[in-house]
Amino acid sequence: QMARGHLRQYGVGIERMVLVGAGEVGRMVMRTVAARPDYGYKLLGFFDDNPTKGTTDIGPFKALGGVDSIETVLDSMEIDTLIICLPWQSHRRIQSLLRTCDQRGVRAQVVPDLFQLTKNQMRVEDLNGIPLISTREVSIRGWNLVIKRIFDLVLAAALSVIALPFFLIIALAIRLDSPGPVLY
Missing domain, CATH: 1.20.5 (Single alpha-helices involved in coiled-coils or other helix-helix interfaces)
Known part of the structure; x- marks a missing residue:
């Protein structure tokens, strides 16, 4: 891991990503990426449907516009991962984003909205391909x-x-x- 961290300082093995949703959870992801460059992520920017958030940069992170401009950005930029930080009420939007990423060969990751409630006690399990989110275990x-x-x-x-x-x-x-x- 030390070698991997050293190589990442020179841009080797860096994963280029964009973020959808600049709310509390999205900003938490931004802070983590900024604080931990050794994780190997480079956040190129973020999307948000809120007009003030979607057009205003947050620190070093560039506002890329509203969620409707994701396809254009994915087609024009070299993106490895799209991290989705939207509330569960937006499940149709999340499904649409997952399809968009699948069509373009971009990995999609969803940060569950439950993360706001239980930041420390979450585990994702797999039930024959069905993701199960556990918030507490005996x-x-x-x-x-x-x-x-x-x-x-x-x-x-x-x-x-x-x-x-x-x-x-x-x-x-x-x-x-x-x-x-x-x-x-």
């Missing part, structure tokens, strides 16, 4: 769960035995101080 299963349960019960029993003399002293103090029952 960490203890099978024998590990049984062992943990036994450990919890043994620890609780041991702590109860250790605490029993203190509870008896407290119960005795309550009984001596008050004429009523210890437990209500």
Whole structure:
């Protein structure tokens, strides 16, 4: 990986990409690309249908216009990857972009809108070609769960035995101080 990072400093193995959507998730991708050149991505620009975002550069990243101009840009520029950062409400637009990329031999990657909600606990699994997005997984299963349960019960029993003399002293103090029952 050190050699790959060194070669990327000279432009070897750099993946040229453009981004669709300059919202919160899109800007997060931009910041990551800017902060981590060792990942090997060169963001050539971005598209956004918001007129102010689609025509205004964001830092070093060039605004390439609205989403309707993607086909023209893909045909005129050498692009390896299109990263789609659109909300799930735009699923028809996302499907259209995936078809456009497929027709032009450009790799498409979709950043799920769920990313905004669960930035750290996401995993994509494959179910015979169907992508499944997992946001949370049970960490203890099978024998590990049984062992943990036994450990919890043994620890609780041991702590109860250790605490029993203190509870008896407290119960005795309550009984001596008050004429009523210890437990209500």
